[in-house]
Amino acid sequence: MNALLQQLQNRQLIWQASQTEAPYEHCQSTGFTALDKFLGGGWPAHNVVELQSHGACAELQLIQKALAGSGSELLQIWINPPASLCAEYLLQQKRPLHQVLQLNAPRSADALWAAELCLKSGSCKDVLLWQNSLNLTQLKRLQLAAEQGQSQLYFFRPAQAEQQLLPWALSLQLIPTPAGLQIRILKRKGGWQQQELVLPWAELYPQFIKPELQHEQHGRPPLSRVS
């Protein structure tokens, strides 16, 4: 019986409850206490994280504190961002502009090649990639490259109805609700499905949402002529 168990364990067919404590080797704190607890520590370090959303719903804000924690000696790479970058925003995040590279790769093969090269180069810490699809082999390559270069890939993708099951270390779906950003875990290595977490907008956008004012909302901008 014991031998059989051992055999099954060697083939990684048995999941042990003790594994839930530390599902990843290393974690990087997200900077949000509730989210850290929800994710069991934070973002898995040196790996690929998927964020599914319709865009413009605080998905960058979610990883911003982790990006700031990476320090500014190494490059930050943005591959195929949905619109042009705002320099003032990057400076607000204390990121030197010449340490940021934006790549435009119209062909998805080129974008993936660039992401892999940057990840394994050892001279970048964070790579942000916007792409619509990814298959198993491509994901594996990116994960190995991230591990080799000790870097992190954030993979942004539009929310899709049909799901191909991929071995992400962490895959999140982000849905904006009136109360805040609803975060659902689609896949988490060594974890199990939990209920959703709603992160209030005031925590995500502290610079313009004051919690005490949040309930009192204007319907439309005041459109009187100001002279």
Added chain:
Amino acid sequence: MSERMEFWLYLYFPQLQLDKLLLLQNTTTALSGQNKSNNYLNLTAPLAIVGADHQLLQLNSAARQAGLTLGMGLASAASLCHQLQLVPHQAEQEQQQLQQLAQLLYQYCGDIALQADSGLVLKLSPMLALYGGAMQFWQQIQQVLQQAGYQYHFATAQQPLVARLLAQQGWDQFLLQKDKIQQQLKALPLQQAQLPEKLLEQLQRLGLAQLDDLLKIPQAELVRRFGIEMLQYLQQLTGAKPALLQFIQPVEQFEQQLELLYEMERSDQLLGPLKHLFGLLQLYLQQREQLAYQLELSLLQRQDQQQQLQLHSAQGEYQSKDWLKISELQLERLKLNKAVIQLKLSLRRAGPRYAQYKTLFAGHLGAGKAQLYSALQLLSLLQARLGKEQVKSPCLHNDLLPEQASSYASALEPQASIAGSLAAVRPAFLVEPPLALDAEQQQQLQLHYGPERLSSGWWQQQSQHRDYYVAQNSQGQWLWLYRDLQQPEQLYVQGYFS
């Protein structure tokens, strides 16, 4: 005394053109491993290089086995071996190869002169002190020649002419003993002594067969009988008058051409010959302690057409393998208009070599892991595949309007900082040009923050006054909106919070 100590080394390359063909075939087939086209020379079958006067000048081993000898006429050669392949002799190309060899050897010997008949004269005596002995010096030279891969004969002597006679005879001895050299010289038949044609005939009629016979006769007698030509010859032979030689100077510019063995139609085939060129570049840069930043590669095609590639490296590289990687990425994207027949590589920008900026004990990488590429190397590779304009860094201009303030600069270039405090509320992405919202979309907006007024300078042509708001649309997306005070009913999307 110093006159007595002078020694010269003569290197004679009997079949430069043929050796070049063999070398080229080795590099191209080893790398591309592809099948041969029809007009391609088969170097294992009999092959001869033919001079302008239809004499065989160089033969490969198969041709020698077929019974051909050097200096044979075309007609007799064809009758001995009917499948003989002929290649016209290219004296100019040989001279170029000789020049290249001389540049290689310049690293080890300061005084090198080119000779018309495929030979190099090296002045040994000043170099011997430097190398601590003749044999050490000769080993260095041999190493270079072996790497170059050409067949050669050599001889040393106190006079350039004597060294040349012995080398062309194939003596192949590196000796610094006068008496042995003199002995060898004396045994040299008069036909091979490179005497002027007329003199040779006259001497042979007198019954002289070896140089020894000539040297026994008193000089004054010989000169009185045969005139000034004989005097000059004897002076060169005995070293009574120093030889007139023009020593080479190291080249200032790196520019190398490579004739391809056959036409290449696919760009990946070019990597084999390119590796050869980059090897030469590496040697050139190493000797000068330099790094290359920009190279120009010309692909010459039939009918004088050509395509040019600019190869860049932001960090500067000298190693052949790094340049090969960069050119591989660019060649992948390149579509050849026509088959390529010749490659030309020239160095456009180079600089002194400093210590490489790879972090050895990298902070974030664990112990025992070295950085694969530095930031600048990474940039060069990305630019090579994606194109230079597709890789850029954001930059900030001193302007109030967001669309003027944010733009792009060339990658990784440090920018001048702008004084003043940063605005509090800025989105991550900007929409260009700003997107006008229709009435229905405006109805569904939910306002969260604003207004923040931005006014551009009155001194500018089109002075703008805008009120900025943060709002959420019906999908829950966070927008950065503004309205122009000239037409306050219309809202525009300037950016997305993300």
